[in-house]
Amino acid sequence: MNKLENKKILLVICGGIAAYKSLELIRLFKKMGASVKTVLTKNAQKFVTPLSITSLSQDKVYYDLFSHENESEMDHISLSRWADLILIAPITANTISKLSYGLADDLATTLILASNKKVFLAPAMNVRMWEHPSNKKNVNKLVDYGYNFIGPEIGDMACGEYGEGKMTEPENIINIIIKYFENLSKNKKLTALVTAGPTHEMIDPVRFISNKSSGKQGYEIANSLKNNGFETTLISGPTNLSPTNGINFIKVNTAEDMLNKCLECLPVDIAIFTAAVADYRVKKIHNQKIKKQEKLKLDLEQNVDILKHVSNHNSLRPKLVIGFAAETNNLRENSIKKLLEKNCDWIISNDVSNPEIGFNSENNKVSIFYKNQVEENLPKMSKSAIANEISNKIISYFN
Numbered sequence: 001m002n003k004l005e006n007k008k009i010l011l012v013i014c015g016g017i018a019a020y021k022s023l024e025l026i027r028l029f030k031k032m033g034a035s036v037k038t039v040l041t042k043n044a045q046k047f048v049t050p051l052s053i054t055s056l057s058q059d060k061v062y063y064d065l066f067s068h069e070n071e072s073e074m075d076h077i078s079l080s081r082w083a084d085l086i087l088i089a090p091i092t093a094n095t096i097s098k099l100s101y102g103l104a105d106d107l108a109t110t111l112i113l114a115s116n117k118k119v120f121l122a123p124a125m126n127v128r129m130w131e132h133p134s135n136k137k138n139v140n141k142l143v144d145y146g147y148n149f150i151g152p153e154i155g156d157m158a159c160g161e162y163g164e165g166k167m168t169e170p171e172n173i174i175n176i177i178i179k180y181f182e183n184l185s186k187n188k189k190l191t192a193l194v195t196a197g198p199t200h201e202m203i204d205p206v207r208f209i210s211n212k213s214s215g216k217q218g219y220e221i222a223n224s225l226k227n228n229g230f231e232t233t234l235i236s237g238p239t240n241l242s243p244t245n246g247i248n249f250i251k252v253n254t255a256e257d258m259l260n261k262c263l264e265c266l267p268v269d270i271a272i273f274t275a276a277v278a279d280y281r282v283k284k285i286h287n288q289k290i291k292k293q294e295k296l297k298l299d300l301e302q303n304v305d306i307l308k309h310v311s312n313h314n315s316l317r318p319k320l321v322i323g324f325a326a327e328t329n330n331l332r333e334n335s336i337k338k339l340l341e342k343n344c345d346w347i348i349s350n351d352v353s354n355p356e357i358g359f360n361s362e363n364n365k366v367s368i369f370y371k372n373q374v375e376e377n378l379p380k381m382s383k384s385a386i387a388n389e390i391s392n393k394i395i396s397y398f399n
């Protein structure tokens, strides 16, 4: 029964008609053993009273960013650090819009912006408000930022209209949150290895062979896996990115370094190879800078194919091996060929001939090739949204 024992939930309530349902949410959270602290927006106080919330949560209610009493006892930063999870239910169109712009003009929005926790949003609003293009745009932005939406549902609304916009019922919200914590503790037992970025294959002390990979997609995947509880190691070639705290980070230069570090990391449960590893290296690296000459001949030899090598490891093959394919043509054929040739479980392919997606861009558009199935042309999304999709698929796979 106490499925949320010792869990600390920070519940933010906004000024919508569904705010009365958050009282039931608090009751259910308490019943499941969780501690609940509640933040009300100024407008939420018109719908529910601090007194009823305090009675249910057995804790004080926070609503004023500039309250001397609140700030000295538990300021906006400590509130978000205290929580294991933040839930905004209901979230209004207004607060969705504020979060999408990074506004921080009250306690609720300030603590969300300052938060380092998983944030779930349960919207509730009139169907026209929900479907308004500006709201849709804001929602997409929040998905890209890594917020998790619960609902809204389709049904009869308090205003008498019918459509999408009803807040998900408290019991269902609680079940999603219980599932999230269950997955988190299951995932903590799983280890993940992610490679990212290009490699540098030295020609002489100042020159190298490389490619345009920025490493963004791999860093986002590592971040998302870490946020979902996986013990994550990121092995990265040279990039301008910094990993987030909590990821075991290993920096390498060459394909050979990357291979050796990958092998040192085994065994792992999941290996995701997003790095654009150079296929060739120079056979003999020159000790001195090569002088300009009429004809320069570089003798190249093939690097070991890391994905193929790990995927065919006879004793330490990860349970799930995922490769990335950057293609400029024949994406489908090449991806299926790669899946078979490399003996991996999934191939995630993107078309890097389009400058709006793929290398160095913020967005990506991928197709996922499984052994017996294909999910072709997923919609164009930010690399962080794609990373979350992939994490969710990995979580389902292990469930």
Ligand SMILES: Cc1cc2nc3c(=O)[nH]c(=O)nc-3n(C[C@H](O)[C@H](O)[C@H](O)COP(=O)(O)O)c2cc1C
Binding pocket: 013, 014, 015, 016, 017, 018, 041, 042, 043, 044, 091, 092, 093, 094, 095, 124, 125, 126, 129
């Ligand atoms: C009776 C009433 C019901 C409302 N219900 C909703 C609602 O369900 N969803 C919503 O997005 N806004 C609703 N609003 C509008 C919000 O209260 C308004 O946009 C407010 O600025 C939200 O403030 P907050 O986001 O800081 O809580 C309602 C307003 C009134 C007067």
